[in-house]
Amino acid sequence: MNEPINVRLARIYQLSGPEEARRAYDEWAASYDDDTLQDLGYIAPQLAGEQLARALLDLGPARPVVLDAGCGTGLAGAELTAAAARLGLELGGIDGVDLSPGMLEQARRRGVYRSLSTGDLTRPLELPGDSYDALICTGTLTGGHVGPAAFAEFIRLVRPGGVIVASVHSAVWEDGGYRAELDRLFAAGLAERRSVEERPYHVKGGISCRLCVLRVPSPHA
Template sequence: MTGGADKTALDMVYAAETEMQLAAAYAAWANGYDTETAALGYCLPFLIAAWVARHVPKGEGPLLDAGCGTGLSGPYLQALGYDDIEGLDFSEEMLELARARGGHSALTQAALGGPLPWADRHFAAVFSTGVFTAGHAPASSLDELVRITRPGGFVIFTVRDVVLEAGGFQDKFTELVATGRWQAVEESPAFRAFAVAEPDVLVKAYIFRVV
């Protein structure tokens, strides 16, 4: 790890093999998360707003920030005119910081990969960034995100390059297209998740329209 951040914290996150270990890693890191990732130039929570603004008209209905962490994306989407943004994260410590930041209309503790506590077709769009990476939420999470997004709505997210094939994400994309649940809209080129450090950490952004 470079850039002067806490190597142990990020190493614990990437080394987690169970949901319990990952929760413990984020609990230990929560208070230093924002300053340490900022030092690395972590840009995904802010960049995701560009894809939301490109595809989702304001006033269409509630959005879900799936894996919202400390709530970094919320205030920037609010500045762009999106005022009904709910947040989801499995770490209560992260949600406490998101709550203090005030960028979400509601915050829910739950884990991606399992059932989510919303009705079918509830959201106009869901977005998720930095969550589909090594040791984190599985590709199967996309099934629930599609379920809770209304037809014509969007699922917008980033995927780390090292899990795109190995984690089954590409297969899940193909399955959801083949079964008529969503249509591909946009796929970005690979780009750096950290503007300052970690040049080998590459992600792509994906946008699908729910059918």
């Protein structure tokens, strides 16, 4: 019998580390989309994809290359691809990274990614700095998952002038240190705040997130 979604979520938000998370998401991969989209009204990937597409259309560059950090089954990559097409924005490619091979297999079936690889976002990724024009991250900055230190890694991976769009579950926004970390990065001049807004996360449960849009500063002339 399938685990009730509320029971699964309670367990997912209490994961103790990367190994437990990998096992949990490998187990959940096949039914993840149905459980989250249909049962929860999970809308963060759609909102983030639309937000990033608009930001890239506004800020450039041409044919931007994007990293989907914690890509899961590829919901955000698919939404970004669709939003870009609606706006007439040509993407240079989307790379996805996720802890769970099972989730990556689901993402691969979407056919929207240039590459997919395993990676642990609780640690620095084995990627050079300034590798991407933009980064999107949804459903990952939440309880039992990836902490606020990930923002500094996202900034490292994105080229100066690039854009980061990330959702943070509202339950951990304050107490989990995400707001404080962003305030620190803004104050230090390591990121520019374009917007931080409370937006829907799980529509059917009345759960919200903070949708954060950051710009990596360009070097001063």
